[in-house]
Amino acid sequence: MADSLICCRGLSKAYGQRPALQGVDLELGRGRIVGLLGPNGSGKTTLIKILCGLLRPTQGTVTVDGQAPGVYTKSIVSYLPDRMYFADWMKATDLFDLFADFYADFDRQKAMDMCRSLGVNPADRIKTMSKGTKEKVQLVLVMARKAQLYLLDEPIAGVDPAARDFIMNTILTNYNETGTVLLSTHLISDIERVLDEVVFLQYGRVILHNSVDNIREQEGKSVDALFREMFRAVPMEGGRF
Amino acid sequence: MLGKLLKYDFRSVSREYMLLWPAALVIALVMRFTIFARLDTVEDNLLANITNVLTVFIYVAVLVAMFIITLLFIIQRFYKGILGSEGYLMNTLPVRPWQLVTSKLICAMVLLLVSMAVAGLSVFLMIPISLQDIIQVDFSMLWDRLMEVFPSFLLLVAELVLCSLVGMVASITQLYFSMALGNLFGKNRLIGSIVSYVGISMVLNVLYTVVSMVLSFSAIGSQYRWDLDPALFFHAITWFAILSSAALAAIFFFGTTYILKNRLNLE
Amino acid sequence: MEWKLTDNRPIWMQLSEQLTRRIVAGQYPPGAKLPAVRELAADAGVNPNTMQRALAQLENDGLAVSNRTAGRMVTEDAAVIEAVRRELARKITKEFLSAIADLGYTREDVLALLKEEEEHG
The missing domain is CATH 1.10.287 (Helix Hairpins)
Structure with missing residues (x-):
């Protein structure tokens, strides 16, 4: 086991001419819940995609549990994308089969239990499910694994406050205690109290990395308030996309 | 891991084919007892004609549908399944890119081959020739004559089968490689895929023309041309086709896995 | 009793204050077993590490004692x-x-x- 779970050194990624990440240095430990915060287009999704092996960095290095993204890291990373990834023909139970086949840490019983408590019938065809139900199935798949690293891309965007509480509660009660949760969002006030630490991204750079309680102690205000202050001027600057 | 991938690739297409393949065979059987059973008894009423035409039409439609659907599946299972939103699932599984591509390729080959077998079998089922009719033809005479002229005929048949198999692999991997290239085109990935496919085909056409011209010129120039054993000539041509298709398939395959590994850019 | 968390102070401090109130008000009587960290954290909707820190503060204050077998209890020292x-x-x-x-x-x-x-x- 490497000391830090995630280690990024000088990490950069550009899509053609457009930079998405610029020299990110970041180290995250184990057993933490970390918020990846930043306005739209700040590089949150790009960083998460690099960590789960969907994108290759243009420059710099990244390791997860001491290894570059690859087959090993994919086996210990549980990833919730910001979109649906289901094939039409599947039922939730087909997806459970698939996860059980490919991920040694997938707990099928737990997935069934979570479905029951979420009111999802796992025998239903995905095609016939509502958007909210599909999101729940995806959350179940991700949280029923005993992963080292959970990468959750905007897990609470576009859901109502009740569902948001529910999702946060599901994450809190189901994540692996020795694992780390990294979740990206721009809705901080709702989740601030579940976070250990936060990473602020702006224009693809890390501009703040500290624990929530340190921020509150030093600034005398919530992370949400600090976030609003730091990014208030952003729309006015303009032209940097 | 490859076996597990194959399991899901086959499951993703099983519903459609469990319907298509039996349908083709059943319709062929129906035709055997309707149209072809009446061939000798000349019936000339309108209703019978209409049913005949209709049955033939349905049969042809099913066969055409089978191959079009197979082609579409081969494209769609790769485009959507690896480069579309399903790619978020498949590309984060703890498997290597070559395993993903190989699984899709094997699945595609099986679909194609079984579809061809079904088409062949349906023709056999459809036409009511009794076994005796076939045996009446004296094959042994024909065979002896053939062996005399072309002793390595069986070998050539085997080579031709191999040639078409490798050719199929090359065609499928060309589709995959074009889609992988299209993935690099950012917002215009569909157009990018089509342009890539057409582009590769054109380059290959030019290459083939040049190579065959060079070969025929050199053949004319050499005095061996007329002395050459025709059998040897066929073998040589076939092996040239096999090896060139294999080389192309390898380029397409590794090009695809390289892009999936290093240049993947899902929307 | 509901958990009330305000925005401007560290969460662990607020948690430990509210746990303290629960103990002095008798909601958790002397010698009683305290709920597990995870349970408390889920109830308050906070991170378990934060709750852990709040409970550690209670131990520092002498209000709670950790027992290797029985878990964490309220002190019996009235x-x-x-x-x-x-x-x-x-x-x-x-x-x-x-x-x-x-x-x-x-x-x-x-x-x-x-x-x-x-x-x-």
């Missing part, structure tokens, strides 16, 4: 609990007095006010 309770009461009183003094009330006014409140309320 004197400690009483002392903390007393201190809290004094703090509240001080705050009250300072707030009421800002309105221009003297000590005598305050006593009269308290009496009046007791009779009418």
